[in-house]
Amino acid sequence: MLVLDGVTKSYGERRALDDVGFTIEAGRLTGFVGGNGAGKTTTMRIILGVLAADSGSVLIDGIPVSAAARRRFGYMPEERGLYPKMRVREQLVYLARLHGWTAAAAGRSADGLLEQLELGARADDPLESLSLGNQQRAQIAAALVHQPDLLVLDEPFSGLDVMAVDLVQNVLKEQAARGVPVLFSSHQLDVVERLCDDLVIIAGGQIRAAGRRDELRAQYARRVWELGVDDPDWVPGWLDGRGTVGATTDTSVQLEAPDDVRRDLLATAIARGPVHSWRHVQPSLAEIFREVVG
């Protein structure tokens, strides 16, 4: 488990991080979301030791992260940094060998990842001859080839097509299943919503919300319910100001109303005809994000 506590960082007069604290748990995927310039890359660089914090601490299993521990981390930086002219597989093997792996073990790890990321056919091509999306897949393989103890990925999904997003999601899930703590940033909130177990929302260098995705959802759940019936036009008149009507379609109506009014509404709907659905509307990650950051 990695813990950031009270991390502060300024670039000259500009404070990029202000008392940043959150946890990345073993075996869980933590999505890191925030607008442009919110402080995600700065935070990730501090975790990796590429940047030094002005104050605060980064602890792994309760101990300040050492250079040796950081060598066991996997990092996909924002500025993608592989050798453009080097062949893809050769490059992965080289990186694993830098971590002390034998040539045979490095080759096996590279081949496994290339296959998983559907890059096997391009293994012997120079990186620069691959499309940008395929170069991105190679970057992800590079972060993983030495089987890191912790994984930090800056925008791993940017520029990937739908199929590649699925492949990368599966790769990250597999890493988490191995017990690795995984932190990934993304502006693709739908992907984060699908993938993450935990969520950290940052804005203006401050953590605005952090925790289990489902608990955050429940915490930010509004009192909105959705009734599914044929032709719900009667509902606003029936409510008669005892609640607020929201999004309405031909077969559903959303509303906010006190418990007793909701109970009466459901009973009335059942008496009038078939009720197709009755559910508490959970906020989407995008809605939570807007509320927290807005």
Ligand SMILES: Nc1ncnc2c1ncn2[C@@H]1O[C@H](COP(=O)(O)OP(=O)(O)OP(=O)(O)O)[C@@H](O)[C@H]1O
């Ligand atoms: N090297 C630097 N020198 C000066 N200011 C910087 C530097 N790097 C980042 N900043 C500033 O620090 C703040 C946080 O930037 P950071 O790159 O961490 O944000 P981010 O959340 O990763 O943004 P994005 O989603 O746009 O990549 C911004 O205001 C940015 O302008």
